[in-house]
Structures are given as structure tokens and as C-alpha cells.
Amino acid sequence: MEINRRTVIRGAAAVAAFGMAEGAAGTAFAGTSSSAGSSGTTSAYSLEFDPTAWSYDATNDVYYQLGKMYVTDPAATDYENLSVYVPGAYLTATANSDGTTYTAKVNPKGTVGAHSGRTAPIVIPVNTPGYAAQKPATSYSYSSVSKYLEAGHIYVWPGLRGRDSSTGTRSDAAPWGVTDLKAAVRFLRYNRSVLPGSTDDIVLFGMSGGGAQDTLAGASGDSPLYEPYLRTIGAAMQDSTGRTLSDAVAGVMAWCPITSLHEANLSYEWNMGQFASTGTRAPGTWTGAYSTDLAKAWPKYLNRLGLRDEQGRLLTLTESDSGTYLAGSYYDHLIEVITTSLNDFLADTTFPYTVTTQGGPPGSGQTGTSTTYETVDDYIAYLNTDSTWVTYDSTTNTATVSGLKGFVTSQKNASKPVGAFDGYSRGQTENSVFATGLDAPAHFAPLTRDVIKANEAAYATYSGWNSDYGSAAYDSDFAKKDSVGKDMAWRADAYNPLYFLSPAFAGYRRSRVARHWRIRTGIAQGDTASTTEINLLLALRNYGIRDVDFATVWAQGHTMAERTGDSTTNFISWVESITKK
Structure with a gap:
């Protein structure tokens, strides 16, 4: 089946099903392959993981290897290598004659907590803010991986190319970051016989551009779009019997994913820009007119997606008496999400509560200010400073949000210029x-x-x-x-997750989508529209993914937002919960 390469919206009836939905819980992935490069000739780099080259941290009982090339024909050897960190219980090792390295084999019965050398989940960080490169580890540090290993996880740290790691021969950026991530996943399955852990339970986690790229990898498992890129760098494509290897993953943890870039200029202006009137959005400027036109164009795109809520209600935008398409079932759904976020905050927060505003840019000399609100009523009054858009019922400790404009003006100002992602001068x-x-x-x-x-x-x-x-x-x-x-x-x-998740695009059901998702965002961030993460959530659920744990967190911005607790502990607990399933 040929994929239409143009980024267009297509009716669901025009899209043929590929017949391969998300991976089932018991899916097994093949795991060994030849080490021939993409040209068919033997490469200088082997995909074989060397079980005789382990280093050992006796103090913390950790075996590790650094700098293993995960492709045979790397474009950037300083990035396309990975490190593996394993709890000592998962390996049985003997010291080599050099006195510093160990030869080890998997101990399937060794346990840490609820996991064993056979069943331990594999977690992979994707720390690529702004779609930047992720540098590989060049030295061993237990503190950076300790919490994951103590929980019984295997930690794999791949280097990944990004927009800031171009090489002289392969200088384009996207989709190389996600391609490298997929190649690292394939490398683990290629070597599953000599590495501990379950390659059926690979979980990615990242924030911002990292949350975007792990979202893309989770939505595009085994997509034909990536095959020519994987072959170019000599990724593991088949096992020794000729069976195709998979780069699909089990789970995705995404904080503030800056994704769906194909429509982000439009959604940013509809969600936030239409309520601003300074800077590039000032009246009488061409960029002010451009902002209005982008905002008007987005509802037409949104309505063609055919998104539905959990009750099966079709979510659309309709014209309104004021503002740009601030009516319809999608608008009502957005207000419900905002209201839920505020009520979660009220349930989680003990007053007095202090709000700290962010200072100016580095070097500006501007510092943030802090204001303490003694009671919930004081805080609600602060939210309603410019207009009354929140009502509060003290008997139930719940609030109601009346409209998008009041929320955006108070809590979610546009912080980027018009053309927030694809800049008119290519400057974003x-x-x-x-x-x-x-x-x-x-x-x-x-x-x-x-x-x-x-x-x-x-x-x-x-x-x-x-x-x-x-x-x-x-x-x-x-x-x-x-x-x-x-x-x-x-x-x-x-680089569009909805291309794989929505029947409006030609890539629908032509990939293997991760079956477990946890999405957390700060609702006050000006980095992207709230619709970005909401549409991702809706598309996943509409696709049939049952396990999507979502929250957009009140009073938090572009950060590893959590309602309560810290992000690392919460992530580890979530991995524990999905591996039990």
C-alpha cells in the first residue's frame, strides 16, 4: 500500500486500514540480526553487544557499559552510541584477566523489587529540549541513574542527533532525532539474548522537545516513513532468520510535548494570539492581520479531524458573536479541561498559597515577585483581576470557568511572536x-x-x-x-503524531502505537497551545488506546509538571503500574 506523502487532511473513508494497530500486551519482538551496513557491505561497527566488556560499580552493585555504537554506519559517532546501566542482580559475572572488566550473562532469576533479570522494564530518557541533540554519556555517574536502578529498571541512555548536531555529510535535522531513538530501540531487541530486561516493556520519557520526540516514537512504531532513514545509518532491521525487527515501544511519558508542529502556528493564534494586541499582534501591522488569519484558519483544520470525547460526542468549533470561533462542542470541551485543572489545584492546595511571577530574561535585571493569598477567595479574586471569568462555590470547594479569554488573559499569555513555530523569516x-x-x-x-x-x-x-x-x-x-x-x-x-493517530491523515493505522501513555503539562505555559496536548489525548483515545493518564496542571508552566510529588518518583511509580498490567 502506497502512502500519500503530502501532508493533507483526508476523509476517514478515503484512508485504507493497514491492519496493524497498537501492540498487544503480549507482543514479542525479534531480537538478533546481521551487522551489515546499509550498503550491504560489512561495517567497521558491529551491532553485537559485547558481554565480556562490562564495568562494575561494586559500591552500588551496578554493571554498565558506555559508548556502544548502536548502528553500523553512523553519521555522527560522537552521538550515535549508547550506555546501559543494569542492577547487579540481573547479571552473573566473572572478572576478566585485565582486572577491570567483567564477562556477564543474564541471571533471569535475579530480582530487584517486583522485577527480575527477565522481566525488568527498560527506561530511555529523551532529553532534547527544542529538538536539540541528546549527548551520550561519556563517564559513569551512579547518582544520575540511581533512582531508576533502585526501582529495578534498566536504564539505557542513547545519544541522539538534533537540530544542533548537524554533520558535514548529513546536515538536515528532522527526522534524525527520532530515527536515532528508533535505532537504539532496535539495537536492544537485536541484542535481547545477551541483555537483561524485557524488550516488550521499553518506556520512553522526556519533556518539551524530548516529550515531543518520545511522543513521535511512541506513535510511529515501525512506520514505513522511517525505514529509509534507518537503513541509511545501518540500524538493525532483521534478525538472523530474516524476521523484521520492531522499533515500537510499550510506554511514553511526555511532559509538555511541543508537537503537532504542522498546525501549531494556527492553534497558537486561536488559543492565545487572538486575545493579545501588542508586539507582533498590534493592530495596523501585517503581523496583526496575519495573527487573525491564522486564528480563523485553525477551526477549519480542527473540524476536519473528527475528534470525539469519551462519550462519543463529535468535537467541533462554530462561529461566535465575539472572538474567533469561540463556540461549539470543542470549545466547551476545552473549557471543561481548564475547569478540571483549576479544581484539581483547589483540591491539592493548602492555603495560604504563594504565587511567584517569572522575572525578565537573563541579564535584564528584572526579578520575579511573590504574592501570598491567604484564602481561596483571595486567590479567586486574583484570577478575576481583569475580568470575572471564574466563579467559586465554597461549600464544595469547586470553581467554574466561564470562558477562554479570561483564562488566557490571566494565566496563559502568548509569549511567542506571530508565526510561533514556522516563522515568516525562518527565525523560530x-x-x-x-x-x-x-x-x-x-x-x-x-x-x-x-x-x-x-x-x-x-x-x-x-x-x-x-x-x-x-x-x-x-x-x-x-x-x-x-x-x-x-x-x-x-x-x-x-514529525506529526496525528499523522499516525488520526484517520484524517494517510498514515493512520500504518504504525504500531504504544499502549501506555502518561501526559503531563503546565496549563499556564506560553510555549504551545493547550490544544496541542488535548488533541493528542483525544486522538490516542479515539485510536483505541485505553491507558492514557492525562493531566494539565494548574499554575505550572513549561516544566515537568505534576499535580503532587516529584516527576521522577511519579514516573517510576507509573512504570511500576503499567508493567504490572
């Missing part, structure tokens, strides 16, 4: 994510291009407009091919 971080060469940021969002195309004659009547901002610049970037010969549409699809 995400333009570098889709670079087409060294220091060559590129446009990547067709929905944004369509808005520019439809309105550029009007924009040209304003001062500040530059013809370089026109649709021709987008079309030029879209036509360029990357180092594997793929155009921007292919790359953008690979």
Missing part, C-alpha cells in the same frame, strides 16, 4: 528542526503557507512586509530534498 527554533543544510533553516508547515498565500496581497499593503515572507519561499523549501532524497512533506509527516 522549529525552522532549524527542519533545516535542509548546515545553517539553513526551512519552512515546513503547509497550513501556514496556505494562509500566507491567501492573504499576501493584503499583507503587502502594510509597512514591514517583505516579499521574502511570501508563499514562494515556502514552496521553495517544500521542494528541497534531504540527504535521503525525501521532501519536506515526508519529513513533516514523520
Whole structure:
């Protein structure tokens, strides 16, 4: 079945099912392969994990190996290697004659907590803010992995390329970060016979761009879009019997995932930009007009997704008397999510409560301020400073949110300029994510291009407009091919989780989707629209994923947001819960 490479919205009836949904709980993945490079010739690097090269931390009873190349034809040897950290109980080892290394084999009966050398989950961090590179470990540190190992997890730390790690020969960025992550997962299955732990229970965790990339990896397991990239770097593709290896994972922990970049310019203006009137959104500027046009375009996109809530209600936006499409079942659902977040906060919080505002940028000399609210009523009054958008019932300790404008004005101001992700001058971080060469940021969002195309004659009547901002610049970037010969549409699809989760896209059910998800966001973040994580949640549930643990946390911004407790402890507890299932 051929995949349509254009990033377009398609009706569900036009999309043929691939017949491969999310991995079932008992799915087994093949695990050994040859070490031939992508060209078919033997590479200088082997995919074989060396069981005779373990180092040992006797104080903490940990075996580890650093710097193992996980592909045979790496584009960046300083990134495409990984480290493995294993609780000592999971291996039986003997000292080598060199006096420093050990030869070890798996001890399936060795236990740490509820896990054994055969069943231990494998956790993989994806620490790639702004889709940056993740540097591999170059030295051993127990403190950085201790909590995971003490819980009985196996910790695998891969280096991953990103927008800031281009090489002279392969200088494009996306989709290399997720490609490398998938190659690392395949490497573990390739070596499952000599490594402890369950490769059926691989769990990814990350925040911001890291949360985005582990979301993409979790949604796109075994997608054909990634195959040419994996082959180019010599990833493990088959086992010794010719069976295809999998890069699907069991679980994804995503904090504040900055994802769905294909539509993020539009959703940002609908959710936040339409309520701002300063900076690039000032009246009388072409960017102010651009903001309005982006906001008007997003509901049309949203309505074609066909998202439904848990009761099966179709969620859509409709025109409203004030604002841009601030009505309809989707709007009501968004207000429900905001209200739930506020009521969770009221249930979790003991008053007095102190609010600390963020200071200015580094070097500005501006410091944050702190205000303490003695009672809930005081706090509600603070929320209603500019307008009354929250009502409070003290008998039930619950609040009701009346509208989006009051919430955004009070709690979620737009912190990015118009064109927040695909910048009109290619100046945003995400333009570098889709670079087409060294220091060559590129446009990547067709929905944004369509808005520019439809309105550029009007924009040209304003001062500040530059013809370089026109649709021709987008079309030029879209036509360029990357180092594997793929155009921007292919790359953008690979970095769009909804491409794999929504029947509105050609990639629907052409991947193996992770079966366990935990999503946490700070509702006050100005980094992306609330609709980003809400649509991800809805798409997962609509797809049929039963285990999606979601919360958007009140009074928190772009951080590893948690209602209570700390992120590491909560993540570990969640991994424990899903592995028991």
C-alpha cells in the first residue's frame, strides 16, 4: 500500500486500514540480526553487544557499559552510541584477566523489587529540549541513574542527533532525532539474548522537545516513513532468520510535548494570539492581520479531524458573536479541561498559597515577585483581576470557568511572536528542526503557507512586509530534498503524531502505537497551545488506546509538571503500574 506523502487532511473513508494497530500486551519482538551496513557491505561497527566488556560499580552493585555504537554506519559517532546501566542482580559475572572488566550473562532469576533479570522494564530518557541533540554519556555517574536502578529498571541512555548536531555529510535535522531513538530501540531487541530486561516493556520519557520526540516514537512504531532513514545509518532491521525487527515501544511519558508542529502556528493564534494586541499582534501591522488569519484558519483544520470525547460526542468549533470561533462542542470541551485543572489545584492546595511571577530574561535585571493569598477567595479574586471569568462555590470547594479569554488573559499569555513555530523569516527554533543544510533553516508547515498565500496581497499593503515572507519561499523549501532524497512533506509527516493517530491523515493505522501513555503539562505555559496536548489525548483515545493518564496542571508552566510529588518518583511509580498490567 502506497502512502500519500503530502501532508493533507483526508476523509476517514478515503484512508485504507493497514491492519496493524497498537501492540498487544503480549507482543514479542525479534531480537538478533546481521551487522551489515546499509550498503550491504560489512561495517567497521558491529551491532553485537559485547558481554565480556562490562564495568562494575561494586559500591552500588551496578554493571554498565558506555559508548556502544548502536548502528553500523553512523553519521555522527560522537552521538550515535549508547550506555546501559543494569542492577547487579540481573547479571552473573566473572572478572576478566585485565582486572577491570567483567564477562556477564543474564541471571533471569535475579530480582530487584517486583522485577527480575527477565522481566525488568527498560527506561530511555529523551532529553532534547527544542529538538536539540541528546549527548551520550561519556563517564559513569551512579547518582544520575540511581533512582531508576533502585526501582529495578534498566536504564539505557542513547545519544541522539538534533537540530544542533548537524554533520558535514548529513546536515538536515528532522527526522534524525527520532530515527536515532528508533535505532537504539532496535539495537536492544537485536541484542535481547545477551541483555537483561524485557524488550516488550521499553518506556520512553522526556519533556518539551524530548516529550515531543518520545511522543513521535511512541506513535510511529515501525512506520514505513522511517525505514529509509534507518537503513541509511545501518540500524538493525532483521534478525538472523530474516524476521523484521520492531522499533515500537510499550510506554511514553511526555511532559509538555511541543508537537503537532504542522498546525501549531494556527492553534497558537486561536488559543492565545487572538486575545493579545501588542508586539507582533498590534493592530495596523501585517503581523496583526496575519495573527487573525491564522486564528480563523485553525477551526477549519480542527473540524476536519473528527475528534470525539469519551462519550462519543463529535468535537467541533462554530462561529461566535465575539472572538474567533469561540463556540461549539470543542470549545466547551476545552473549557471543561481548564475547569478540571483549576479544581484539581483547589483540591491539592493548602492555603495560604504563594504565587511567584517569572522575572525578565537573563541579564535584564528584572526579578520575579511573590504574592501570598491567604484564602481561596483571595486567590479567586486574583484570577478575576481583569475580568470575572471564574466563579467559586465554597461549600464544595469547586470553581467554574466561564470562558477562554479570561483564562488566557490571566494565566496563559502568548509569549511567542506571530508565526510561533514556522516563522515568516525562518527565525523560530522549529525552522532549524527542519533545516535542509548546515545553517539553513526551512519552512515546513503547509497550513501556514496556505494562509500566507491567501492573504499576501493584503499583507503587502502594510509597512514591514517583505516579499521574502511570501508563499514562494515556502514552496521553495517544500521542494528541497534531504540527504535521503525525501521532501519536506515526508519529513513533516514523520514529525506529526496525528499523522499516525488520526484517520484524517494517510498514515493512520500504518504504525504500531504504544499502549501506555502518561501526559503531563503546565496549563499556564506560553510555549504551545493547550490544544496541542488535548488533541493528542483525544486522538490516542479515539485510536483505541485505553491507558492514557492525562493531566494539565494548574499554575505550572513549561516544566515537568505534576499535580503532587516529584516527576521522577511519579514516573517510576507509573512504570511500576503499567508493567504490572
